[in-house]
Amino acid sequence: MELKNLIEDVVSNTIEDIKKHHDFCTCQQCRLDISAIALNKIPPRYVVSSKGESYGRADLLAMQKDLDVLAIVLDAVKLVQKKPRH
Ligand SMILES: [Zn+2]
Structure with a gap:
């Protein structure tokens, strides 16, 4: 058994979704x-x-909608692309 933060999956799915359009x-x-x-x-x-x-x-999509994850991840994408550390 393990402790898992479901939001990690939600965020990672959301990054994939955003990647399709941006x-x-x-x-x-x-x-x-x-x-x-x-x-x-x-x-x-x-x-x-x-x-x-x-x-x-x-389930993950429902959480994504509930928590407005899309907007939060989009903000994070913009922030990171402004100053990428790679
Ligand atoms: Zn990079």
Whole structure:
């Protein structure tokens, strides 16, 4: 079993979604920087899950909508692209 912050998956899915419509660097450094900024702004949602268990995309999409993750991640993308550390 492991402790998992579901918002990490939500943010990572959101980065993928944004990537489809916007051109920005998604090297590991930039991706992690974007995730860190976004995750610090969104309250975590911890669950206990068995290893490897993944949540349905529908659940993650519902959370994405609820928490306005898209706007927060977009802001993080803009911030990181202004001063990329890669
Ligand atoms: Zn980069």
